Amino acid sequence: MLTLHGFAASNYYNIVKYALLYKELPFQENLIFAGSDELLRVSPVGKVPAITTDEGVTLSESSVICDFIEETYPAIPLYPESATERAAVRQIMKISELYFELPSRRLIPYVFSGTNAPDAVKEEVRQVLTRGITALNRLCQFSPWIAGEQFTMADIYVHYVNTIVNAFAATQLDWDVLAEIPGMKEWNDKMSQSDIAQKVEADRLANMPKFMQHVKAQIQAAQSK
Structure with missing residues (x-):
């Protein structure tokens, strides 16, 4: 097992x-x-x-x-049959990790210690998140799933990336990051209800x-x- x-x-x-x-x-x-x-x-x-x-x-x-x-x-x-479509799924996963999850993690110590991150750190995180927002706006379909008609590993991956964004970036930056991507919040809510x-x-x-x-x-x- x-x-x-x-x-x-x-x-x-x-x-x-x-x-x-x-x-x-x-x-x-x-x-x-x-x-x-x-x-x-x-x-x-x-x-x-x-x-x-x-x-x-x-x-x-x-x-x-x-x-x-x-x-x-x-x-x-959890992946499409087509190699191209599988790569598209992995692209969404990688971008969400590099430009959503990892920058948000920089704010974890400040949240756990109950302090505010320095303005320079906040600005750097905000810039990286903005790149992620731009990319995910181009890639995510939400029709009904994040990469199209099939539920894929990207749905699982991004949903749990978003938990870090919501818990740390949104609170420290006072910014509803997911709202910047039309369809993301509704899809995320649907994911959480399974x-x-x-x-x-x-x-x-x-x-x-x-x-x-x-x-x-x-x-x-x-x-x-």
Whole structure:
């Protein structure tokens, strides 16, 4: 049986978890936080998520894991048949990660510490997000799914990227980023209403106390040095 390593407060963990649930694959979860020796044994750089395959091979990086899942268990596909259309799906995923998720992550320490990010940081993040908005406006179709008529990995990926944008960029910048892309908020709401998304969210909320305890312990350890 597949083992998913990580924690439910992680959006990347939830991308993989959603894909596994969507494909109706049996798997078990191993709660493990970043920075631990246990995680380094299954993830070369200690990042969440990681999986252990049925053969005992460990893999990390969410996009790599998602590709492995798709190629190994193709019965319920999450990518189109056409190579060009598959590339278009991956293009949306990559742009959302580079120009939506990663810049928003720069604001996480300020949100967790209850402080405002410096204006220079906010402006830099805003500039990168603006590039992402321009690109996603050109690429997203919402007809009804993000890449067209077929539900794909891009729907899962962008939905969980948006959780980071909403939680950190929107609050620090006082900016409804998703509203800048016509159709994005409505699509995102529809995604959040699926049975799988609601299960993933319930598990995330249940995991949050342990995650916040872990974060506080890390902050205290850093301050004591």
